[in-house]
Amino acid sequence: MQNLVEKAEVLVEALPYMRRFLGKTIVIKYGGHAMTDDSVRASFAVDIVLLKHIGLRPVVVHGGGPQIGATLKRLGKESTFVEGLRVTDDETMDVVEMVLGGKVNREIVESIQRAGGRSVGLTGSDGALLRVRKKTVNGQDIGRVGEVTDVDPSVITSVSESGFIPVVAPIGVDGSGTTYNVNADEAAGELAAALDSEKLMLLTDVQGVLDSNGQLLSQLTVEETLKHITEGTITEGMIPKVGCCMNALKGGVSSAHIVDGRVLHAVLLEIFTDDAGVGTVFVP
Ligand SMILES: Nc1ncnc2c1ncn2[C@@H]1O[C@H](COP(=O)(O)OP(=O)(O)OP(=O)(O)O)[C@@H](O)[C@H]1O
Numbered sequence: 001m002q003n004l005v006e007k008a009e010v011l012v013e014a015l016p017y018m019r020r021f022l023g024k025t026i027v028i029k030y031g032g033h034a035m036t037d038d039s040v041r042a043s044f045a046v047d048i049v050l051l052k053h054i055g056l057r058p059v060v061v062h063g064g065g066p067q068i069g070a071t072l073k074r075l076g077k078e079s080t081f082v083e084g085l086r087v088t089d090d091e092t093m094d095v096v097e098m099v100l101g102g103k104v105n106r107e108i109v110e111s112i113q114r115a116g117g118r119s120v121g122l123t124g125s126d127g128a129l130l131r132v133r134k135k136t137v138n139g140q141d142i143g144r145v146g147e148v149t150d151v152d153p154s155v156i157t158s159v160s161e162s163g164f165i166p167v168v169a170p171i172g173v174d175g176s177g178t179t180y181n182v183n184a185d186e187a188a189g190e191l192a193a194a195l196d197s198e199k200l201m202l203l204t205d206v207q208g209v210l211d212s213n214g215q216l217l218s219q220l221t222v223e224e225t226l227k228h229i230t231e232g233t234i235t236e237g238m239i240p241k242v243g244c245c246m247n248a249l250k251g252g253v254s255s256a257h258i259v260d261g262r263v264l265h266a267v268l269l270e271i272f273t274d275d276a277g278v279g280t281v282f283v284p
C-alpha cells in the first residue's frame, strides 16, 4: 500500500510542471554519445512519447559523432577536430549525410514509434529549416561545417501541430544548395530560439558541466561559463554545448540544461521533479 501511495505522490509532484508546460515547446538534443546503450535509448523514446501525450511539444535534434566516426573508420578515414567541430571534407560530408540522415535519424524515429508515438524525421534542408553559411574557426578553414544564419521553423510547427514528434538531423543548406555539417548542439539552440521554446535540454554522456576537480557545476551564469572556457576547464565538445545554451537564453528560451543522457528517464526527471541538481542549468 505504501508503495502505491509513493507512486501517487510522484504524479502529484509532476502536476504543477504538467500545468506549466502544457502546450509549450521543448527542444531536446540527443547526443550521439548518449545513444549507445539500448535500454537508455528505449527510455528516452518513452519519455518523449509521454511528453507528447500529456500535451507538451517535444522536438528532438540528434547528434551522431561516434556513429559518424565508426563509419569513417571502416572506410579508413580519420577526422580531426577544431574546438570540438569535425573538419569536414566532401567525402566526410557524404558520410555525415548518410549516417545522420539515413541511419541515426531513422533509428530514433523508429524507437519513438515503438514506444507508441508518431514521429517524422527531417534534416535541416527540409522546408529550408536550417540555412547556413560556411563556418571558420579563428580564420581556419574546417571544410563543410555550417554556421546557422536563418531558421524557418514552419515545417516543425506543422509536423508538431499534426500530432507528430519531429526528429531533426543537423544538416544545413546554404543559398546555393550545398549541404553542411552543423554541430547538433548549435542546431538545437537555434531551433529552440526560433520556436520560442520554453526549454532547451542537451543530453550528453557526462553528468553535466564539470569543474577542474571533476565536480558537477549545477548552475552556471554566462560570466562563469566564459571563465571556465578561458581557464581550459570547458574544452572540446563541451564548448559548442555551453555556447549554444548561452545563445538560447539570449534568444529568449526560458531555461537551458545540460543533462546526463546515460541516466534512465533523464528527460522526465529534469522536467517533472522538484530535485535540483539534475545536470547543469544555465541562468541569465
Ligand atoms: N568541463 C567539462 N565538463 C564535462 N565534459 C567536458 C568538459 N570539457 C570537455 N568535456 C567533454 O565534452 C564531452 C561531451 O561532448 P561531445 O561532443 O563529446 O558529446 P555529445 O555532444 O553529447 O555527442 P555528439 O557530439 O555526438 O552529439 C564530454 O564527454 C567530455 O569529454
Ligand SMILES: [Mg+2]
Binding pocket: 031, 063, 065, 185, 237
Ligand atoms: Mg558534441
